[in-house]
Amino acid sequence: KINDYQGSMQEWVKFSDEMKRFYNIDVSALDAPFRKEQADYYIYSSLWTELRIEHVIGQPVVIKQMDLNTCTLADAECV
Numbered sequence: 001k002i003n004d005y006q007g008s009m010q011e012w013v014k015f016s017d018e019m020k021r022f023y024n025i026d027v028s029a030l031d032a033p034f035r036k037e038q039a040d041y042y043i044y045s046s047l048w049t050e051l052r053i054e055h056v057i058g059q060p061v062v063i064k065q066m067d068l069n070t071c072t073l074a075d076a077e078c079v
Helices: 002-023 028-042
Strands: none
Touching: 002 028
């Protein structure tokens, strides 16, 4: 994830330089918001993977059953 973030930031530097060089537009005011957006996406977002059956070591267990037609947010809290 860090490599993807760093690659994205390198592309931003190239983009910023090209905007300045070719169009005389300074986009440096967008540096901090772009950096935060990319960090949120690449570093602080969750990852998941789907396990194949041979990777599961335990037996399936029902944690909680809910009727999705009638349950409320309060019913679903802390599940």
